Structures are given as C-alpha cells and as structure tokens.
Amino acid sequence: MITKSKLNRKQQIIEKATELFQKQGYAATSMRDLAGYLGIEAASLYSHIKSKEEILQTICFQMANDFFQSLEKVELENSSADKKLRKAVISHVQVMTKDSASSAVFFSEWRHLSESYLNDFLEMRNNYENKFIRILTDGHKEGIFKKMDAKFTVLALLSSINWMPSWYKPDGTLSPEDIADNVTDVFINGLKIRS
Amino acid sequence: MITKSKLNRKQQIIEKATELFQKQGYAATSMRDLAGYLGIEAASLYSHIKSKEEILQTICFQMANDFFQSLEKVELENSSADKKLRKAVISHVQVMTKDSASSAVFFSEWRHLSESYLNDFLEMRNNYENKFIRILTDGHKEGIFKKMDAKFTVLALLSSINWMPSWYKPDGTLSPEDIADNVTDVFINGLKIRS
C-alpha cells in the first residue's frame, strides 16, 4: 500500500533526522546530509515531508505530548507529595530514556521552531513546569516539604534531569527508576547525613 | 594606536557575536548577520578575526579558564566539604552571572568546535567535574555526606546550575549568593523537613 510505505519512509526520515539533529544540531544538518544517509536525493525527501522544519516540529510536539500524558497519569493518583514527586520524575525519565535522541533534540533544538510553533511550545513547557510546581507547593502545605522557591527548585530539578541525554549511557547499569531514585533522593533528602 | 583600536574592535565583534550565538545558535548566525549589527561589511570582519570558529573558540576557552581559576581558589581553602561545595557553587554561579551570554554559548555551542579544540574542551570540562566529584567524595570520607554516586550527583548539580542562563533574569532579585544558597541548600539538605 502506498500510504503505508509512505508512512514508514516518513518515520525513517524523522528517525535519521533526529539522530543527525542531535549530533550536529538542527541548523548544521542539511537536507542533503539527511538524504545521503538514507541513500536518496535531497529532493526526494519532499515527497514525504513538507519542509525541514516540519521534521523538527514533529519531534518537538511528539515529545511534548508524551511528557504531558505521562505526567497527567501521575496527577490522577492521590498520594503524598513526596511520592508524587518521585512518580513524576520516574515518568519524566521514562519518557526521556524511551527515546533519548528525540529528547536531546527536544531540549536543545526547540528554539529553531518558527514563531507560532515556538509560542505553542513555550506555553506547553510552562504548563508542564507548573504541574511540577504544584506538586512542590502542595507538599509544602501538607507539611512534607519545607518553605522554598518552588519555581526555582522545579527548574533546577528539571534541568538536572533534562540534560541527562548528554551524559546518560543507555548501556549503563541505571534504569529509569534508579535514575529517578538518585535524583529524587538528592532533591528530597539532600546529601547530608541526617542527625 | 592601531593595535589598541583593533583590540577594541575585536572585542566588539566577539561581544556582538556572543549575543547572536546565544539568541540564534552558532550555526544559524551568519557573518553577514554579525557584520550588519556592527555596521560594517562581512569581509571587514576578517581584518580582526581569522574565522567564525575563532570567535567561538575565544568564547569557550575564556569561559573555561574563568571557571577553572575560580574553582582553584576555592580548592586552596581548607574548610569542610559542605562549606567547600557551597563556595564552589557560588564561584561557579558568579562566573556564569558575570557574563550570562558567554555562559549560554559556552554551555550549548561548544560542540561546534572543530576536533582538536573539541578534545581540549572536553578534557577541561572533565577535569572541572572531577574537582567537584572530589569535594563530594571527601565529604563522604569526612562523614558529612552520605554514600552516593558522586559523578551522577555532580552532573545533576552542575546541570541544574548551568542551564540557568536560559531562565535566570539578571534584573531579578536573586544574587549569585542567593542562587548558590538555594541550590546548595536543596542539594545538601534536601526538600524534606528534618525531623
């Protein structure tokens, strides 16, 4: 079927593009580069995609959706804030590690989106961060977390996780749960030995 | 004096380039862009610089040196590991906030360095991270910090700080010390209320 093979080819294009965008950056990756790796001519790419930016859009909004959906599941549970935070971090890490190349592109190439897409992207990111902030402020109200700058803490927390694709080795021994445990343990309990 | 004005012009070029590299990325910034903002022709840039990459090299290695020097000062003091960690974070943040545009370029455009420069860069970064790791492992030996994956923790710590240029507002109310306090407090004491 034409439709099916087209879809598959499109997926191949996006996958290879993701790999190249991660390695070289979006701007430094040419359509000829991409086509070459797929064994076709650059012009042929345009039978499957509308533009170079469409690829970036697909990657970024696919990841954004994945992150959102997995966090919304966590929000539905009702458990204490510290458990919720741990769950939220686990699901965030799971989404990341499931496709670490897409994650890397998502986190560092989104700024090359054109304006209207960029606005949508930033709004989604903001909403996502706010969900984390709410977990922390709820935790404070519950008497679990101490007083803090919740926004600052969330951005620090997410940053520390998000840049993992640049040093996370998938062949390593750490599972998403291990990573989440390490991260949340540091953030929740800190490094100091409790007296 | 010719030499002096050349140096100043070179500094102007590097400053404006830093700004553009931060906003648009290295690869997406053209020499014609840069020249236009300086009110000269692209070809004229080459009286002051050797190549586009030379600008990136200057930014990256200048920042790398600043980070190294400020950390070495901290290492000379002999104080407890938790105090040392706080000092190290303060000086790291100070270097960052002193020139947040250069920092942003340093952290996200270094991969566009050509191979030999890239190797030097990565080696320096590794050495820098190792100095932080040593502070944490010393802290564990001193009985101040609990058992942990020190490398993982340092990378999480540095990531959470390093991506601050993307959300740190210099007109905000947080000083480098405030930021360092927030970060180290979370990492050292954690979020949980101590019993």
Place this chain on the structure above:
DNA sequence: CCTACCGATCGGTAGG
C-alpha cells in the same frame, strides 16, 4: 524517487 535546476546565502579571499 530522480534529474535538473532555482535564487539565496554561506564563509572567506584578493586587492586596494
């Protein structure tokens, strides 16, 4: 999916 090609733009040089 290809050939053939478009106008635009790239980093950079020659020569003044």
Place this chain on the structure above:
DNA sequence: CCTACCGATCGGTAGG
C-alpha cells in the same frame, strides 16, 4: 574597512 568576487552549499520546486 570596502568592492568585488570565489566556489560551495543551502532549502526547496518543477516536472516527470
């Protein structure tokens, strides 16, 4: 610091 220009490459289209 400029004019004039280089060869290379860019994203993308037309037409098959």
